[in-house]
Amino acid sequence: xxTIKNLKAKIETSEGDKQxxxxxxxxxxPGETHAIMGPNGSGKSTLASVLTGREGYVVTEGEVIYDxxxxxxxxxEERAREGIFLAFQYPIEIPGVxxxxxxxxxxxxxxxxxxxxxMTSVEFLKMMKEKAKLVNIEPEMLSRYVNVGFSGGEKKRNxxxxxxxxxxxxxxxxETDSGLDIDxxxxxxxxxxxxxxxxxxxxxxxxxQRLLNYIVPDFVHVMYEGKIVRTGGKELALELxxxxxxxxxxxxxxxxx
Amino acid sequence: MENNLKENKTGIxxxxxxxxxxxxxxxxxxxxxxxxxxxxxxxxxxxxxxxGFPVKKMEEWKYTNLSxxxxxxxxxxxxxxxxxxxxADIDKYIFSxxxxxxxxxxxxIFSSELxxxxxxxxxxxxxxxxxxxxxxxxxxxxxxxxxADYNNRSLAALNTAFFPEGAFIYLKKNTELNTPVHIxxxxxxxVNSVFSQPRNLVVIEEGSKIFIAxxxxxxxxxxxxxxxxxxxxxxxxxxxxxxxxxxxxxxxxHVGMTQVHQEQDSHFSNTTISWGGSIxxxxxxxxxxxxxxxSHFFGLYLLSGKQHVDNHTLADHKMPNCxxxxxxxxxxxxxxxxxxxxxxxxxxxxxxxxxxxxNGNILLSDDATIYSKPQLEIxxxxxxxxxxxxxxxxxxxxxxxxxxxxxxxxxxKSLLLKAFVSDVLDSxxxxxxxxxxxxxxxxxLKNILK
Ligand SMILES: Nc1ncnc2c1ncn2[C@@H]1O[C@H](COP(=O)(O)OP(=O)(O)O)[C@@H](O)[C@H]1O
Ligand SMILES: [Mg+2]
Numbered sequence: 001x002x003t004i005k006n007l008k009a010k011i012e013t014s015e016g017d018k019q020x021x022x023x024x025x026x027x028x029x030p031g032e033t034h035a036i037m038g039p040n041g042s043g044k045s046t047l048a049s050v051l052t053g054r055e056g057y058v059v060t061e062g063e064v065i066y067d068x069x070x071x072x073x074x075x076x077e078e079r080a081r082e083g084i085f086l087a088f089q090y091p092i093e094i095p096g097v098x099x100x101x102x103x104x105x106x107x108x109x110x111x112x113x114x115x116x117x118x119m120t121s122v123e124f125l126k127m128m129k130e131k132a133k134l135v136n137i138e139p140e141m142l143s144r145y146v147n148v149g150f151s152g153g154e155k156k157r158n159x160x161x162x163x164x165x166x167x168x169x170x171x172x173x174x175e176t177d178s179g180l181d182i183d184x185x186x187x188x189x190x191x192x193x194x195x196x197x198x199x200x201x202x203x204x205x206x207x208x209q210r211l212l213n214y215i216v217p218d219f220v221h222v223m224y225e226g227k228i229v230r231t232g233g234k235e236l237a238l239e240l241x242x243x244x245x246x247x248x249x250x251x252x253x254x255x256x257x
Numbered sequence: 258m259e260n261n262l263k264e265n266k267t268g269i270x271x272x273x274x275x276x277x278x279x280x281x282x283x284x285x286x287x288x289x290x291x292x293x294x295x296x297x298x299x300x301x302x303x304x305x306x307x308x309g310f311p312v313k314k315m316e317e318w319k320y321t322n323l324s325x326x327x328x329x330x331x332x333x334x335x336x337x338x339x340x341x342x343x344x345a346d347i348d349k350y351i352f353s354x355x356x357x358x359x360x361x362x363x364x365x366i367f368s369s370e371l372x373x374x375x376x377x378x379x380x381x382x383x384x385x386x387x388x389x390x391x392x393x394x395x396x397x398x399x400x401x402x403x404x405a406d407y408n409n410r411s412l413a414a415l416n417t418a419f420f421p422e423g424a425f426i427y428l429k430k431n432t433e434l435n436t437p438v439h440i441x442x443x444x445x446x447x448v449n450s451v452f453s454q455p456r457n458l459v460v461i462e463e464g465s466k467i468f469i470a471x472x473x474x475x476x477x478x479x480x481x482x483x484x485x486x487x488x489x490x491x492x493x494x495x496x497x498x499x500x501x502x503x504x505x506x507x508x509x510x511h512v513g514m515t516q517v518h519q520e521q522d523s524h525f526s527n528t529t530i531s532w533g534g535s536i537x538x539x540x541x542x543x544x545x546x547x548x549x550x551x552s553h554f555f556g557l558y559l560l561s562g563k564q565h566v567d568n569h570t571l572a573d574h575k576m577p578n579c580x581x582x583x584x585x586x587x588x589x590x591x592x593x594x595x596x597x598x599x600x601x602x603x604x605x606x607x608x609x610x611x612x613x614x615x616n617g618n619i620l621l622s623d624d625a626t627i628y629s630k631p632q633l634e635i636x637x638x639x640x641x642x643x644x645x646x647x648x649x650x651x652x653x654x655x656x657x658x659x660x661x662x663x664x665x666x667x668x669x670k671s672l673l674l675k676a677f678v679s680d681v682l683d684s685x686x687x688x689x690x691x692x693x694x695x696x697x698x699x700x701x702l703k704n705i706l707k
Contacts, residue, residue, distance in 0.1 A: 052661050053660075053661075054657050055653065055657065075660070075665075075666075076657060076660040076661050077660040077661075077662075077663055077664055077665045077666070077669075079661075080660070080661055080662055080663035080664075081663045085661075085662075086661055088658065088661075091658070092654050092655055092657075092658040094655050094658070094659070094672075094673070094676065095676060096673075096675070096676020096677060096679045096680075097659075097672050097673070097675075097676045101672075102659070102662070102672070103662075105664055105668060105672065106662040106663045106664050107663075109663050109664050109665060109668060110663040113663070145676075162662065166662065166663065
């Protein structure tokens with residue numbers, strides 16, 4: 001489904017360019033869940049931004065093939081229509097745009113791109129009600145402006161709710177667990193697990209092992225300074241939980257020798 | 258006079274034509290010529306003749322140049338043959354099939370065939386000003402030209418000189434009229450370029466309530482120039498909702514003054530929306546002549562191409578304990594220009610004034626321009642006033658978030674722009690009219706984001 005080869009990317013800042021991704025390799029197949037862990041500042045969110053086409057990030061080397069297409073050639077909205085979804089680490093508030101209107105527009109744009117008829121209001125409302133239950137979203141929240149006045153936890157649940165509505169093929173969850181208490185975490189994880197199938201895939205970016213107790217990954221990757229420095233099964237997450245990122249220091253020392 | 262005209266090169270020809278037109282109009286008046294009303298006309302004409310059309314060197318006209326207006330061979334309403342605009346033609350301008358009091362003016366001239374008034378009774382008059390000035394002479398004499406001072410305002414003077422075209426609306430004490438009034442102005446430019454000067458008088462007596470939608474269209478390939486004046490008298494504890502919408506085409510020019518006089522405890526709300534027209538200048542002035550009055554000014558300008566829209570407003574706090582709130586928003590694309598000049602005047606006696614003003618702009622292109630100028634003149638010490646102006650582009654983080662859900666660039670912009678102006682549109686309290694406005698906005702946004 002997704003093949004990332006030797007991906008290098010920099011960001012353009014007012015102080016000049018800054019190389020962040022320094023050669024990422026990753027393959028994700030349908031039905032798989034990949035966890036990406038690693039200390040703050042490793043480049044996890046940057047990878048998510050590059051995969052979804054955010055402006056300001058420049059790919060300097062490498063390629064990303066998604067469903068046989070050159071992903072980096074597509075605009076952000078085209079990537080979304082092809083089935084890529086990002087649950088933002090910091091969801092954006094959009095005053096004046098209601099959740100309902102926002103999602104209805106999104107769904108119908110995606111349908112239009114596939115040559116499908118727009119969803120009727122009745123179908124749409126029915127779907128909203130079902131999916132809202134999945135992540136315990138109050139119907140009242142849906143008529144409010146996108147994320148405006150939502151608590152941190154509500155924003156994260158709203159991201160997963162949007163994910164449920166848009167039914168993407170490849171979902172990237174960027175620290176969806178941060179700021180969630182254990183009950184909210186279980187709700188979010190439960191929602192994600194219900195959405196998992198043999199046809200879709202998840203990349204779960206997280207700082208802590210905790211979430212991975214509930215969303216069990218097939219692979220765990222450790223990212224450090226813009227590279228994936230270790231890959232293993234779900235047990236790697238447990239090892240990291242116990243020993244922390246100590247091995248990274250070892251890597252560093254080795255590098256210094 | 259000669260000197261002034263020589264200095265003021267703007268529109269010498271048009272000015273001369275207007276002077277001739279005025280003379281020939283006077284010669285046709287016969288017996289009417291000696292009445293008070295005609296004295297007013299002559300006086301107003303002398304004011305116009307002295308100054309002519311406004312020019313950019315006048316502080317109040319610093320950013321708005323009327324000289325492109327002068328290059329057109331306008332016909333005055335007296336020279337125009339009857340318009341062939343039919344019922345079928347105006348259907349597309351009407352926002353409600355249901356109950357509304359409709360006054361139709363073609364080239365400034367009242368069309369009784371196309372108009373339909375359903376609410377008139379002994380407490381309510383909705384009709385042309387030429388009819389109202391006789392049928393309600395006392396009210397007319399008491400209020401007409403008492404608020405729109407034309408000294409130093411040559412365009413208002415010109416309008417006053419060529420009276421009467423326009424609407425007259427009168428609500429007697431304690432009359433609540435929930436059926437809206439729709440004043441529909443169409444410039445029929447199919448054969449000629451048209452010059453029209455609507456003059457509306459709205460008298461809302463104590464304890465009465467009204468909703469008025471005033472909109473402007475042009476139909477045809479020639480140019481139009483509208484110079485309108487509307488006077489409002491808002492009696493004690495009255496409630497007025499007024500909307501002015503400018504839908505003309507890109508060959509149209511519109512200058513206008515809305516002058517409001519507010520008595521104690523009255524509530525006045527205006528929403529001015531400009532998206533049609535080539536050069537527009539609106540003056541909205543409200544004078545608070547009683548305590549505890551409330552005034553709301555909402556505005557929206559949505560500009561593309563080379564459009565130029567200039568909004569000047571004045572909230573004139575003369576008495577204590579009054580409240581004024583102003584919210585103007587602009588979306589400016591292409592090479593268009595917006596001007597916002599909002600003046601809050603708090604006079605010596607106007608203690609405990611609350612006056613707020615805000616002007617927000619989104620510029621969609623590098624060549625779009627906004628001149629935004631708040632003007633606070635405060636002579637009382639116990640007041641709360643604030644103002645703020647912003648201008649910028651669409652927020653990139655919001656744009657990316659929306660696009661990341663599959664929504665394309667134009668639709669994402671459109672969503673954000675609609676959100677940006679939603680608080681202005683929410684000021685429109687006639688539901689059907691609001692829906693109609695939203696549809697028009699959708700079209701205009703498509704055009705701006707093309
Ligand atoms: N927009 C930006 N401007 C400047 N620096 C940035 C920006 N985005 C990311 N960075 C920097 O890039 C590095 C990687 O950040 P990020 O991808 O957010 O890491 P992670 O998600 O793993 O914590 C950090 O050093 C961060 O400060
Ligand atoms: Mg991050």
